[in-house]
Amino acid sequence: MGQNSSQGARMTSSVRVIVVGAGCRGEIYSQFASIHPERVQVVGVADPRKFARTKLQQKHKILDENIFEDWHNIVEREKFADAVLICTPDRLHKEPAVAFAKKGYHILLEKPMATTAEDCTAIVEACTQSGVILSVGHVLRYDPVTHKITELIDAGVVGDVMHIQHLEPVGFYHFAHSFVRGSWRNEAESSFALLAKSCHDIDLIHHWAGPRRCVKVSSFGSVSHFGKENKPTGAGNRCLDCSIEGDCPYSASKIYLNRVKQGHTGWPVSVICPSSLPDIESVTEALRTGPYGRCVYECDNDVCSNQGELSCDGHEVHVFDFLTQRSTKHKAHNDAPRNFGMSGHGGADYHLMAAFISAVANNDPSHIRSGPEETLLSHLLVFEAERSRLESRVVYCGDAGRR
Structure with a gap:
């Protein structure tokens, strides 16, 4: 495996970056410059919101x-930085x-790459033709525990990977x-749940499967809970005016x-107060008038509410050896x-920022674990999975799946 991404390698000069989209992800990624000013400088920012760009x-x-x-x-200006961090909404990638x-900037692009397979392909083609580095924000590939799993699989510790059972528990409050x-409640305004x-x-399943490529994919899901038909008796349209709010987990x-x-x-x-710092007054006002104060059973959501979950302790990896009946902790x-x-x-x-800056x-580009071609392949699987869900059938990927 490559060297630790946070170490860098023979840095000759500071990397200058521009942040396009100064929201949650843009702010987090650019924080790398505050920790390592000798490695990266934020020299520009673009965002339609005055509060976000001024901050x-x-x-x-x-x-x-x-x-x-x-x-x-x-x-439109002359190139004045080395790279750009694109953290705009999904449909504006x-x-x-x-x-x-095309301007020659190296790119860190927040996931998903784009909201259609055609746009994802166009992005990869543009970066390839321009000879610029593209890193997609698949942060889980850079998670130390996830990377340890990859190292163990590559080392043959578990033998041939025959089956991967992977769950993603979004969390009840996170989903709400x-x-x-x-922002991701409505497909027409953002993207479908599998992509978002x-x-x-x-991407991780695709990564851990190694050189083998998917030949069949299926996906089944629907809006199974958060709808008017499941609204509790006596519930109000807004939580601040609801008589049963105290008994509602959402x-x-x-x-x-x-x-x-x-x-x-x-x-x-921090997300629900886009024009000010959050405090009791601003959050209360946001809940009284904004989208985040609505009853979860009275929203305009149409994304799946039963599409997937994930379970992991996030700290250690345990490998169970069938032969010795022993578990080894890594x-x-x-x-x-x-x-x-x-x-x-x-x-x-x-670690994502460290790898990208290096x-x-x-x-x-060898520092990048989520480069253009690999990310395009995994994204294309996402689009096929969504096609399977919409058409209620198994989708075959390529000629190999039709045998």
């Missing part, structure tokens, strides 16, 4: 001339990715926040207000700073 400007001391409402204005690739009330959330998991008061009262203003609380080395990001994915956000600084 990032102040944090990284970005010049006024490099602050933009529209990323198109960056492309393809156009900037292609444009910045993101996929019922939030589970492209991580399909209560917006519990999910957001209680966290603020306990001093927690990171994700998911610990993953994780040297990521504890204070990186609002969530950090257990250090994976840090790749750009040394012009060495």
Whole structure:
């Protein structure tokens, strides 16, 4: 396996990056510059929201001339950075990715690559033709525990991989926040559930399967719970005005207000106040008037609510040997700073940025674990899986599956 991604290698100069989309992911990824200013500098930001771009400007001391409402204005200028971090909404990935690739910028693209197979292919083609590095934000590939599993599989510790059973437990409040009330609740406005959330998991299965390629895929799911027909008797349309809110696990008061009262203003609380820092007053107002205060049974959500779950302790890997009947414990080395990001994915956000910056600084794509071709293949599987769900049938991938 390659060297530890956080170590870098013979850094010759600081990598200059531009953040396009200064929301949650853009803010987290750019935090790498605060920890390692000798390795990376944030020199520009584009975001239509004044609060978001100003917050990032102040944090990284970005010049006024490099602050933009529209990323198109960056492309029109002479190239003034080495790389761009594209963290726009899912449906707004393809156009900037292609444009910045043609301009010669190396790209860290938040997952999913895009919301159609055609757009994903166009992004890969643009990056390949322009000779720029493309790293897609499949952070789980960079998670130390996940990487340890990969090392053990590659070392033959478990023998040939014959079957992978992988579950993704989104979590009840996370699902309500993101996929019922939030930005990924409606497919027409964002993307379908498999692409928005589970492209991580399909990518890992694809990765662990090694050189073997998928020949058949099926997916079955529906909006099974969060609908008007399941609304409890006596429930109101908004949690702040609901008489049975205290007995509801999806209560917006519990999910957001209680966290603020306990001093927690990171994700998911930070998401619901896009124009100000979250406090009791701003969060209360957001719940009273905004989408995150709605009853989960009265939203315009149409994404699947029974598509998948994942289980792992996130710290150690246990390998059970059938021959000796013994279990061996393996610990993953994780040297990521504890204070990186609002969530950090257990250090994976840090390692993703470390690998990307090393790749750009040394012009060495080998640091990237989620490069263009591999990511395109796993994304194409996601689109086929969604086609299977929509058409209620098993989809065969390529001629090999039709034998």
